[in-house]
């Protein structure tokens with residue numbers, strides 16, 4: 178059975194100056210899926226996420242959402258998160274929750290920090306956390322309003338192996354509880370472990386789409402890394 182569509186993008190196009198970076202892209206995001214968006218640096222992945230989230234306006238194309246106001250139901254972790262300067266991790270989380278109209282008690286905030294492996298840093302100034310800890314805090318901040326749909330832009334990049342494993346487990350447990358997740362990653366093993374479906378973007382276009390198993394069988398490759406290299410090596 179095909180799940181309901183949460184977001185449907187048709188013919189999306191976006192350019193910067195003379196350069197087209199998203200080039201007629203059609204993409205559905207379905208309820209309950211863990212969708213990986215992969216592709217080379219500069220392929221247009223982050224721009225695509227920005228367009229889907231309404232953070233940038235497409236030059237052409239349409240985006241249809243499952244509801245008239247999706248924003249209260251969407252969590253978003255971008256590659257860099259602007260924290261409130263001079264405030265601790267738990268204070269940042271509290272203020273972020275307040276944006277969504279949620280007044281969370283300290284125990285609830287600590288639970289969110291715990292889920293992201295940050296409880297011992299609750300009282301640390303957010304800007305003094307390490308890069309990986311800041312990423313975990315950014316992910317904790319996306320979860321305070323229990324979103325139905327989560328966008329994670331390279332959630333495990335620059336994390337140490339333990340933190341990476343913890344974030345993957347967190348993603349899996351959110352997916353098991355029914356959260357729909359869209360993420361980007363350059364780690365093909367991670368994509369294989371987490372994604373129910375992936376789309377490979379190159380030069381702003383989708384050049385392959387399917388579940389990891391479907392794509393491996395379709396292209397006869399042993400691993401997603403091999404598939405990725407094969408498909409991105411061919412001349413455009």
Ligand SMILES: Nc1ncnc2c1ncn2[C@@H]1O[C@H](COP(=O)(O)OP(=O)(O)OP(=O)(O)O)[C@@H](O)[C@H]1O
Pocket residue numbers: 193198216217218219220221222223224225
């Ligand atoms: N605000 C901007 N102004 C001009 N060019 C931009 C802007 N944002 C992105 N670009 C360019 O658009 C292209 C696509 O960028 P984008 O960030 O979408 O790629 P990406 O696939 O997410 O890459 P990466 O894997 O490196 O994060 C790149 O060449 C980038 O330099």
